[in-house]
Amino acid sequence: MSDIDLIIQRLELRGHRVTQSRRRVLDAVLAQPAHFTVDDVLRATRAPRRRQPPVGRATAFRTIRLLLDLNVLCRILLDDGTLHYRLSTRGHHHHLVCRDCGRVEDFTQCDVEPLVRELAEAMEYDIDAHWLEVYGRCRACRQPTKEPARVR
Amino acid sequence: MSDIDLIIQRLELRGHRVTQSRRRVLDAVLAQPAHFTVDDVLRATRAPRRRQPPVGRATAFRTIRLLLDLNVLCRILLDDGTLHYRLSTRGHHHHLVCRDCGRVEDFTQCDVEPLVRELAEAMEYDIDAHWLEVYGRCRACRQPTKEPARVR
């Protein structure tokens, strides 16, 4: 079963309609590089070679929000402060982002849970959420010899 | 030496002029609760009891940015995704935010450094930055008996 069918299945399972507009947004999302903004997606639905009509801006935002709720997408906080979106199947996880090529690694293992528990104890807080993003340069981008393939 | 004098000293040290507008923004910043937005500060410079003229919006944003560069302020990412500002003397640190009363604890100890180093090794990344915010409820806010003092 293809990616798009799996996502459509998840939509239907939650009682959401699978409309033409949502299909168009999904197509555009699946055609994106490692991560993207909502306007990247919107622009993609407007790409000249697409014969289908473009979706409205509100619908693009609404659909991305829906996909976020369904855990089809996750959000990445880039180091410049902008939020990007990315396909994701997992639940809670973190990102390691290469600031040169934009590559992203998800990580759940090597986790901050023990650290957070320790903090909870020390501060007497009841901790229920955290946000962690890590920035650096991947191996390929440190290689001075070959030009790194820009992931986005 | 008062807080404001220390900040002014830091401004002068870096070759910035200490203007009336900057003083007004500083006054407003020092009068804020635990954390605040730029518009909170802007509103404060416009408070009716202040006899001084209010600062322009662009100047408020420029001054906050400058104070951020001088490490007089730090940014806090709230769990609703909004950015707030907060007085800070330290360099790199993280925040533990109570989502009920808005109280914030800075933490540097109990750090993520080892975790980040481990990640760097495993992923072969050259890591140079990270962002961590933790959300929960402080002890006072878990106390059902007394109404918690809302910090902001």
Added chain:
DNA sequence: TGACAACTGATACTAGGTCTCACTACACTG
């Protein structure tokens, strides 16, 4: 096949922030 709710998209609006540019006021120089 119709009814009805879910969905759409144009458009207005918001928050948070930057840019431009003519004007002002610091702070040093003599």
Added chain:
DNA sequence: CAGTGTAGTGAGACCTAGTATCAGTTGTCA
């Protein structure tokens, strides 16, 4: 203490990333 050049200011336009409104459309199910 006056003169001068540059840093800083503020009005306002503009920008990005969204949300709200609402009349019209479409998908679903009886």
